[in-house]
Each structure stands twice: as structure tokens, then as C-alpha cells.
Amino acid sequence: MEDLDRLAAAAAALPASCGPVRIVGVDGHAGSGKSTFAERLSDALGGAPVLHLDDLATHQELFTWTDRLLTTVIGPLTRGAAARYAPYDWTHRTFGPERVLEPAPVVLIEGVGAGRRVLRPFLARLLWMDLGAEESWARGRRRDGPAQREFWDGWTAAEVRHFSADPSKPFADLLVRQGSTGYEWLQQPSVTA
Structure with a gap:
């Protein structure tokens, strides 16, 4: 946890990137451990809010949720106001009750x-979970079980198209690898956006 504490302290010391907020993006392939890592980093930050992009995406809009994010989350945070968004329910295929994300x-x-x-200008730091696509997807398929096999088949093709058109990894400030004893970071020089 000492490394996560250092990463948390470094994140808290960054200049604000979205109004008064420092937004840290955690990207990577589906199944690479983004949610778990973000929750652990949140704990190291004393309970920092975590927005899961799965709450904004839908079956029909796997990657076309950008306008919803900019309008409901980024816009209010830029003004120092609370963001309000309705998370998508992947089982019932509808948006649920509104949630509030405080700055x-x-x-x-x-x-x-x-x-x-489109999000990089609002990020104070971008982290990439450094696990290959095939291994990540295998982990995700095991996690979600056979009932989601058809969804995963469509997802992997959509993810390949997304990262081909709009890659994130080359712009990451840090590559995060999960090892047997915790996380390790690899500094990666950022590319000009």
C-alpha cells in the first residue's frame, strides 16, 4: 500500500485540471483491473469519488457516451458544482436513479x-492498466461468465475499433502493472495531445 499512498499523494499535489478538481483517468482494456485499482487508489486518497464509465455507456452506446460525460459530469465539475448522472443498468437496459458526484x-x-x-484536456493524470488485450478479455470473460459470451464477442470488436481510432496508452503518464505483491508503475513519456 505504500506505493499507492505515494501515487495518491502525487495525484493530490497535481494542479487542478477541471475547475477546482484534479481528474485522474484510469484506462485499459476491459478486464485489466481498472475498477479494482481505482477503488484502491480512492481508498489511498481518503475516499476520492470514482466515476465508472460503465455507468455512462449503454448496450447501444459502448463508446458514444462522450457528450453525456461532458454535459453531466465534466461541465459541472469545471464550475465547481456537483455532477448528476443516471447510471445505466446493464441487466434491465435502462438508466437508474440519479447519482451525485461532488467535486x-x-x-x-x-x-x-x-x-x-476529448477527455485528455480535463485530466491531471492518465494511468493505463498495462495488461494485454487477450489476457484482459479472458479475465473479463471469466468474471462475467458464459451468460455474457455474446456481449463479450461484440465488445472485443468494438474495443479494438475504439483504441485503433483513439488510443489512450501512448498518452498515459504512468503504466500500472499488477504484480504478485501489489502494483508497480512504469513512467511513460506523454505524447502531445
Whole structure:
């Protein structure tokens, strides 16, 4: 946890990137461990809010949720106001009751596409979960079980198209690898957006 504490302290010391907020994006392939890592980093930050992009995506809009994110989350945070969004229910295929995301010193946004081109200007730091696509997808398929096999078949093709058109990894500030004893970071020089 000492490394996560250092990463948390570094994130909290960054200049604000979205109004008064420092947004840290956690991107990577589906199944790469983004949600778990974001929750652990949130804990190290004393309970920083975490927005899961799965709450904004839908079956019909796997990657076309950008306008919803900019309008309901980024816009209010830029003004120092609370963001309000309705999370998508993947089982019932409808949006659920509204949630509030208060502006905080650090807000984590995790999910495939957290480092996409249109969001990078609002990010204080971009982290990439450094696990290959095939291994990530195998982990995700095991996690979700055979009932989601058809969804995963469509998802992997959509993810390949997304990262081909709008890659995040080359713009990551840090590559995060999960090892047997915790996480390790690899510094990656950022590419100009």
C-alpha cells in the first residue's frame, strides 16, 4: 500500500485540471483491473469519488457516451458544482436513479476510454492498466461468465475499433502493472495531445 499512498499523494499535489478538481483517468482494456485499482487508489486518497464509465455507456452506446460525460459530469465539475448522472443498468437496459458526484480535490474516472482524446484536456493524470488485450478479455470473460459470451464477442470488436481510432496508452503518464505483491508503475513519456 505504500506505493499507492505515494501515487495518491502525487495525484493530490497535481494542479487542478477541471475547475477546482484534479481528474485522474484510469484506462485499459476491459478486464485489466481498472475498477479494482481505482477503488484502491480512492481508498489511498481518503475516499476520492470514482466515476465508472460503465455507468455512462449503454448496450447501444459502448463508446458514444462522450457528450453525456461532458454535459453531466465534466461541465459541472469545471464550475465547481456537483455532477448528476443516471447510471445505466446493464441487466434491465435502462438508466437508474440519479447519482451525485461532488467535486473533490481528486476525482477518479475509470473505464475503457477514460483517456480518450476529448477527455485528455480535463485530466491531471492518465494511468493505463498495462495488461494485454487477450489476457484482459479472458479475465473479463471469466468474471462475467458464459451468460455474457455474446456481449463479450461484440465488445472485443468494438474495443479494438475504439483504441485503433483513439488510443489512450501512448498518452498515459504512468503504466500500472499488477504484480504478485501489489502494483508497480512504469513512467511513460506523454505524447502531445
